[in-house]
Amino acid sequence: MAATRPVGPTVAEQPAPAKRRNENARLAVLNAADDLLVERGFDGLTIEGIAARAGVAKQTIYRWWKSKVDILYDNLVLDAEDALAWPEPAPGASYTVAELRGYLHRFALFLGTAPAGRVLQALLGHAQLDRRTFDLLHTGFLGELTARDTERVRQCLAGLVPGAGGQDGAGAGAAEASALLDALLAPLYYRALLARGPIDPALVDAALDEQLALALARSTPGV
Structure with missing residues (x-):
């Protein structure tokens, strides 16, 4: 490092x-x-x-x-500040699919190859056995990351799918965004935790394109 x-x-x-x-x-x-x-x-x-x-x-x-878990947690938070940041949109603009795609590629690199990804993998594994680590990780880092990313994805959907954005992140817009985020990140976690290797960028693009097509189909009357 x-x-x-x-x-x-x-x-x-x-x-x-x-x-x-x-x-x-x-x-x-x-x-x-x-x-x-x-x-x-x-x-x-x-x-x-x-x-x-x-x-x-x-x-x-x-x-x-207090422990090595706390040291690793601080490492994770610090590294994610830059590696998992979203670019700020222009004043009055919302986040776009292109920015979501870029974020997913950065997330794949972070999780699959970066030293911080090894930290996250280690903490996720230990969290299955230790309640304090589970609470620290899920209430803190992952909870805050998910809340932020869900709102970003909601904005992307609002610009792509008529009526999908909801209002102020509430209702069906937030639920749709949360479901899409889960569907996009699940294969990345699977590859990193089980395959234990770099994540193919083509997988990232294919997953995003497939999920966006499904979102568009659900929003189109008669489909």
């Missing part, structure tokens, strides 16, 4: 030297956790190993995180 990940205060805040050293240590811990997860897997990842790789004391790690 590159050592330029933005963590902590911005340059404009001009942190004191001691604060800057703390943030350097925090960044080292996050990077070490990512590297060790790829090398050793979730079970082989330990606080002791992270501390040794990062060159910090265990007490330093426990000052910021």
Whole structure:
């Protein structure tokens, strides 16, 4: 992982030297956790190993995180801020199918090949056995991501399918968008979690085209 990940205060805040050293240590811990997860897997990842790789004391790690799950979760959130961002539409414009297509391709790369994808896969697996991890992941990261993406998809449908957008994300528009998002992401999760390899971009395009055709058919009278 590159050592330029933005963590902590911005340059404009001009942190004191001691604060800057703390943030350097925090960044080292996050990077070490990512590297060790790829090398050793979730079970082989330990606080002791992270501390040794990062060159910090265990007490330093426990000052910021309760467990390795919390470290991985912070990594996931930080990486997703850029990797899973949507471009801002022009003022007064809504999101388009082209932007949805681009997002799905970025999501496939994130989930199938990026180190952050390995973090998400590890947390999803552990969440099946640990209730705290389940709540942290689904109430936090995945819940917020799904809510945001459902609204983006609703806007895409509103511009493509007459009457599919609903009003303010409520009613049938939000339900249609949620169902479409599930149908688009399900094969990506399946390939990443079970096939454990890169996701073919052609699969992304085929799934989107098929689901949009179905949405159009449902909205056309007499079809």
